[in-house]
Amino acid sequence: MSTLAYRRVLLKLSGEALMGDEDYGIDPKVIGRLAREVIEARDAGAEVALVIGGGNIFRGAGLAAGGMDRVTGDQMGMLATVINALAMQDALEKLGAKCRVMSAIKINDVCEDYIRRRAVRHLEKGRITIFAAGTGNPFFTTDSGAALRAIEIGADLLLKATKVDGVYDRDPKKHADARRYDTLTYDEVIARDLQVMDTAAFALCRDSRLPLRIFDMSQPGVLLKILRGADIGTLVTAAP
Numbered sequence: 001m002s003t004l005a006y007r008r009v010l011l012k013l014s015g016e017a018l019m020g021d022e023d024y025g026i027d028p029k030v031i032g033r034l035a036r037e038v039i040e041a042r043d044a045g046a047e048v049a050l051v052i053g054g055g056n057i058f059r060g061a062g063l064a065a066g067g068m069d070r071v072t073g074d075q076m077g078m079l080a081t082v083i084n085a086l087a088m089q090d091a092l093e094k095l096g097a098k099c100r101v102m103s104a105i106k107i108n109d110v111c112e113d114y115i116r117r118r119a120v121r122h123l124e125k126g127r128i129t130i131f132a133a134g135t136g137n138p139f140f141t142t143d144s145g146a147a148l149r150a151i152e153i154g155a156d157l158l159l160k161a162t163k164v165d166g167v168y169d170r171d172p173k174k175h176a177d178a179r180r181y182d183t184l185t186y187d188e189v190i191a192r193d194l195q196v197m198d199t200a201a202f203a204l205c206r207d208s209r210l211p212l213r214i215f216d217m218s219q220p221g222v223l224l225k226i227l228r229g230a231d232i233g234t235l236v237t238a239a240p
Helices: 028-043 060-065 070-094 116-124 142-152 186-191 199-208 222-227
Strands: 008-013 047-052 099-103 128-132 157-162 183-185 212-216 234-237
Touching: 008 028, 008 142, 028 047, 028 070, 028 128, 028 222, 047 070, 047 116, 047 142, 060 070, 070 099, 070 128, 099 116, 116 128, 116 142, 128 142, 142 157, 142 199, 157 222, 183 186, 186 199, 186 234, 212 222
Parallel strands: 008 047, 008 157, 047 128, 099 128, 157 212, 183 234
Antiparallel strands: 212 234
C-alpha cells in the first residue's frame, strides 16, 4: 500500500454532483460510485470527512431571489443537505462502511448533533463522518461550512470536487483558450475573483493555512491518487 500524503481530509461535494444525468434529486448509480471512491480512500488509511451541498433539492439564495425570506430559504437548504447526507450514509453502509452523520442543527431522531471532539473521535475510529446543515446559520454557504469543519477537525487538506479539472481564469466551457492554474495562493484567488468557492471559505482557509485542492471527481480513482500525492487539479495555498 502506497504511503498517503494526507492523513485526514475533508471532501466537499456539491448537491448537484449527486444528480448525475437527472434533473433533480439523487441518482443511485452516481452516489454509489462516489461512496466506493470514499471507501477506497478510507481503506487505504485516510480519515475521511464529507460535506455535501443541497443544491440538487433546494438552494436558499435561489429561493430568496424568487421572493422567499432568505433565512427561511437557507434553513430549507440546510435540511436539504441533511437529506443528501443521509443518502450518502445509506450508500456507504450498504458497501460495509461505518458512517456517522452529524448536523449543525438539532435533528436528533435522524442524526447526531455536531460536536467537534466526537467528530474527531469518529474519524480516529475509522468512521466516515458526514457534516450536514452547513454552519447551522443562514447567509453562509456549504463551502464555508466545509472550510470551517476542515479547520475544526484538523484536516491536512480540503478537497473541493467540481465538474472541471481545476481553476481557470475564465469559464472553460465558454472559452476554448481558458487557462488552468496549477497552483494559486488564497490572496490571488480573492484578488482575481475566481469564484470556485465563496470568499468567506477562502478567507477561513487562508487564515488557518489549510491547503485546498480543486479537482474533477468524475475520473475513477482520482480521490485516492490525490491522497497519495498526485498533482491533480489546482492546489490553493496560503502565501509563503
